Amino acid sequence: MISFDEAVDAACLPSHWSWRVEVRPRRRTLGLEVLPDGSIVIAVPQNSQPEEVAEAVRARRMWLARAIRRRAELVAEHPAKELVDGEGFSYLGRHYRLLLVRDQDASVKLKAGWLNLRHDRDVSAVIGWYADRGRRWLTQSVDSWAGRIGVDRPSVTIEDLGTRWGVRNRDGSLTFHWAAMQLPPELLELIVVHELVHLVVARHNEEFTKRVLLALPAAMELESELAKAGRLVWMGRMREPTGQEAAVKA
Incomplete structure (x- = not known):
């Protein structure tokens, strides 16, 4: 034996x-x-x-993968940001530098490798930009994957979900975290598939795992990548300026 x-x-x-x-x-x-x-x-x-x-x-391999990721997220030191020229921000896995500008209509715009922020806007504008982009990108991804998973296309909303990337709501809709839009597309698709499968199987049991792996054979490896990438995602926290920096800005 x-x-x-x-x-x-x-x-x-x-x-x-x-x-x-x-x-x-x-x-x-x-x-x-x-x-x-x-x-x-x-x-x-x-x-x-x-x-x-x-x-x-x-x-229970998929449950374990998610539990390991959750553990990593709970102990993660998510970065803080400051709205100054050169600050780094990510979008769909690519890195951009912030540039404060005066001559643009939109509050936030991607342009020539820079994330342009109008000088009279604050952090809520950046979060709102991620949310708007997320609403479009994730809705398209959900629509694309729904047929392959075998579910009707649910409605999509974007909110701050704390330490969760996505959630299936009781009414059959899906909600995703605005901060997820900093992740590479393949990790976003993992999140989308995961929540869509929850529309069929509520619990993380063997049937759930089978359906996720059928849709995404590399799901467990992607869960591990998500655990690592998730530690580096900005969740909206702002860095407090030092006394000297505050004096200079004043």
């Missing part, structure tokens, strides 16, 4: 994940826990069969 470790190896978890199996005689069911450092503890009852453990872990 194979060992528990060999059984989990057979579940085909990503090679960069760190995990360990703990046999706990008092447990009656298998438990999965993601620790603050991102490692996984697989707690199994003493009388479990290794093949059953492997199957249970395999069925």
